[in-house]
Amino acid sequence: MATQIMHIGTRSWWNGSVKTLCGLKIREPGRVWFPSLSGNRVCPACKAIQQGGR
Numbered sequence: 001m002a003t004q005i006m007h008i009g010t011r012s013w014w015n016g017s018v019k020t021l022c023g024l025k026i027r028e029p030g031r032v033w034f035p036s037l038s039g040n041r042v043c044p045a046c047k048a049i050q051q052g053g054r
């Protein structure tokens with residue numbers, strides 16, 4: 001099975017694009033951005049920022 005890396009980000013309501021904590025901007029509405037709900041691997045950059053910016 002493919003390992004999917006989950007980014008943590010916020011979706012812009014006005015245009016549907018997602019800006020991740022690690023700086024990516026993705027325009028794929030419908031993805032799940034909350035890895036705590038699953039066993040997927042979390043993007044290390046996103047995780048570090050979420051946990052305090054290290």
Ligand SMILES: [Zn+2]
Nearest residue numbers: 007022043046
């Ligand atoms: Zn990321």
